[in-house]
Amino acid sequence: MTAFATDTLVSVSQLTRRFGDFTAVNEVSFDVPRGRVFGFLGPNGSGKSTTIRMICGLLVPTSGRITGPQGLDIVKRAESWKKRLGYMSQKFSLYLDLTVKENLEFFGTVYGLSKERLAARIAKLAARLRFERFLGTITETLSTGYRQRVALAAALLHEPELLVLDEPTGGVDPRGRRLFWDLIYELANDEGMTVLVTTHYMDEAEQCDQLTFILNGQLIAKGTPHDLKGSLRDHIFEVVPPGEPFAALAAVRDDAALEDSYLFGVRLRAVAKAGRAQDVATLLSRFGTPTAAEPSLEDVFVSLARSYAAASQPAVSV
Secondary structure, three states: OOOOOOOEEEEEEEEEEEEOOEEEEEEEEEEEEOOOEEEEEOOOOOOHHHHHHHHOOOOOOOEEEEEOHHHOEOOOOHHHHHOOEEEEEOOOOOOOOOEHHHHHHHHHHHOOOOHHHHHHHHHHHHHHOOOHHHOOOEHHHOOHHHHHHHHHHHHHOOOOOEEEEEOOOOOOOHHHHHHHHHHHHHHHHHOOOEEEEEOOOHHHHOOOOEEEEEEOOEEEEEEOHHHHHHOOOOOEEEEOOOOOHHHHHHHHOOOOOEEEEEEEOOEEEEEEOOOOHHHHHHHHHHHOOOEEOOOOHHHHHHHHHHHHHHHOOOOOOO
């Protein structure tokens, strides 16, 4: 863990954004701690990107507040705040007809870096992200993985206070994903940079210091990965059926005691509804001796989404 103080860098309070009759974000509140990797998770259409656009000062909220360092009003002082941000999206946004070096030099100039400082930053980031040999290459000819490395370098040139990564590893190979996350840890733990990341990969979400789940424009949970998974411990059981796993799944999946059931390799997993753990253990015992299973973040999200759907009528979201 980082040795830097964990005070709040960005505070979001009762944030709401409507587009006509559509409510994209509905009274959302959370804090982004300084020097941490903060995961912001939710399915497509959950209001995730709309929230990020407001945090970045690109979209004005319908109501609510976003406060930055030293009480900075991000809504009123958006232009000042943007200079302190680094942003990278899944969609590649650099100039394909320029070389890698020309792209980085252009963005560094926009950030106001001196010639000497810019040269040093390009050299350091190219080495760290392992694309030195491509500095003179036309960007269009690069693979998706290397394009994303260059885009990340562009977002880091000016050493931002907050690095926003919007699904940065989509389309990136496993080796490239590992490289990205190694750098993210280094930035947060060693350099004290705050990183806000969205991802559809639950293995990446596991690496975040804190997580917030959003669904239909509303927050449904927040906490550390360990604490969120702890909410489902003692509720998930698994067994290895002696016969065909799919047949075993079909035999139990409609049982009233189950919140969910699925196959995890050759193992049959079952998530018990509140107060029905013993019933589920008994249900699975027909296939062998069930054991408690460690919940995944996917289990957590599915459980939260089901509970949300049962407790309320979801707001319309974009």
